[in-house]
Amino acid sequence: MSRIPARDKVETFRALHRGRVPGDPLVLPGPWDAASARVFAAAGFPALATPSAGVAAALGYEDGATPADEMFAAVARITRAVDVPVSADVEGGYGLDPKELVERLLEAGAVGCNLEDSAGGVLKDRHEHAEFLAGVRAAAADRLFVNARVDVFLHGDGDPERAIERAASYVAAGADCVYPILAPAAVLPLLRAGIQGPLNALALLDGDGPSPAALGGLGATRVTFGPGLQRRAAAALREIAEGLTR
Template identity: 35%
Template structure:
């Protein structure tokens, strides 16, 4: 399973759906049902060990999961949050370690618990990673819109900043860009036009369909934490149903509801 094969999955206008796993069982299930590529979800990894998502606290767990998933017959891309370090060299070393395990891609984000990293930081990280591990697909994620969903106080999404950041990240050598939580089709189309590299968006059950996202020029659609949250919902439904409380089953928990549990 190679970097080149992963690159070929990214076809503008013909997006592939990337399921995001949180443990070996979930990834193996996705592979068994025909998915050629699987990603990891940082929320699922963090929640499984009782730590907050996006706080840079799960480096060891992320590497351990990658080592386990690399045994599966699929292309594996790993969410490494912000790189688990602010030092570009240390992030590059981590990606090189993952590459040795067989990982073909990583997500690296500019979001932090209190806001966005400085605009110039992620380009330096991308350049260091591509120099150290050129055969790893770097999916550069900007959280210009996601931080509002995550509940960061005072954060206001800014599409102009989004477009500026994705262009800088592409110019720094990113193989693709990822912008979760874009609000509408017009914003998605604007990112596709600005990026110049394959664009990844987050699947939203109430948002555009896979076909509609293809018509907008998207190349990858990630499920993010949705499968993990849906699994928790199913587990709670099973337990409440066994307890005779099926009527009390809530809807699938939101990202914010899960992160609140981790605090």
């Protein structure tokens, strides 16, 4: 497998977010290890986005409990296994300063990152988090695509206007994309109208939520799945395991 230079991968990843038309979002499956990454790449997906909760489960940790060293090592194994761009969910940044965080992401081969704006189930101060994102952007320059997660619908009051307000601060700080995780589908058009730049939506795999294409029609630029794919794979393996004893 010939390797694409890191800078070319970043530019490829950025370009994938541009010019998306309604109903055709960038769909980014979430690999939790090298094997799953190779499956998604072989299926033709042009880029991938690791889920921190899925990687945690694969490593034997609860969501949010993965040591930073193990998370970056897992991301590095995934990026080495495929030649498509890989963005990494690194939770809140593990307490690293922006420069070190960027260095570790680049060392792991990531072209982008997700960064949460909550800690311990509580929203961070919007202005302080914007300063942190600005620091990451300054340290990364154009070497990383920064996806700023907005946790208003997860840990806040679910007010769309509050989500738009926080998103605006993050975009002004240099975020390339914002991710109002768990925003109801019905609210996506309002968020799309109020947020500049790419918008990330979460697709649920419970059969009741909108499809990725439908989320794109509602305003999503890109669609990710959180740990949903890892959990579905674990459920399938559980069924196989149970069948071995019959």
